[in-house]
Amino acid sequence: MIDSHCHLDGQYFGADRAEVLARARELGVTAFVSVGVGRGLDVAAMSEADWDELAVLARRPRVVGVGETGLDYHYDHSPRDVQIAAYHRFAALARTAGLPLVSHVRDAHVDAAEVLRTENVGAAGVIHCFTGGVDEARVYLDLGHCLSFSGILTFKNADAIRAAAAFAPLDRILIETDSPYLAPIPHRGKRNEPAFVVETLKVLAGLRNISVADVDAATTTNARRLFRLPAA
Secondary structure, eight states, X not given: OEEEEEXXXXXXXXXXXXXXXXXHHHTTOOEEXXXXXXXXXXXXXXXXXXXXXXXXXXXXXXXXXXXXXXXXXTTOXXXXXXXXXXXXXXXXXXXXXXXXXXXXEESOHHHHHHHHHHHTOTTSEEETTOOOOHHHHHHHHHTTOEEEEOGGGGSTXXXXXXXXXXXXXXXXXXXXXXXXXXXXXXXXXXXXXXXXXXXXXXXXXHHHTSOHHHHHHHHHHHHHHHHTOOOO
């Protein structure tokens, strides 16, 4: 298994990070894509110095993607036109760096798809923590994107998301925790951690009526391909 999107920063996993990763490895999680936060969503606060720093960071050898960035019309931390302009700029940065774009999209699927289409991101990207239904999934898949499913897939009110997970081609699906957020059932109310990605994997296998091992193999292959991760 690969947790394709988690936040392992010190403010979330400080003194016990080693134990958290050990628990995940014991359950078969072989890699973790630890995603940066702080600049990519509250873009109204970004300066040109921030953009310069991101361009430098994107060239580091252990950096495997650009993001997370995207559009969030639920919280609207930044004005929507500012979000859209920054999303274009992040997409261009990903293209220049030759890295996949990691997108956060909430209540903004139409505009997000238009940015991805305009920037010709294609297969070099993923919609993390996908929260749309089949119609939204089809749009991103037609653009060449992958979809990543989180612990939300286990929630009782997530029928539309489960339908999208059953609809998407197996070679375009990733799994993630988005830890420390969105702990899956049966861990709701706890701090989420990479070990819990197994719960999403189990639900995904049930939705597709195939074995957990087969979904594990597919999502692992997909994550390695998208992020160009070395074999375990």
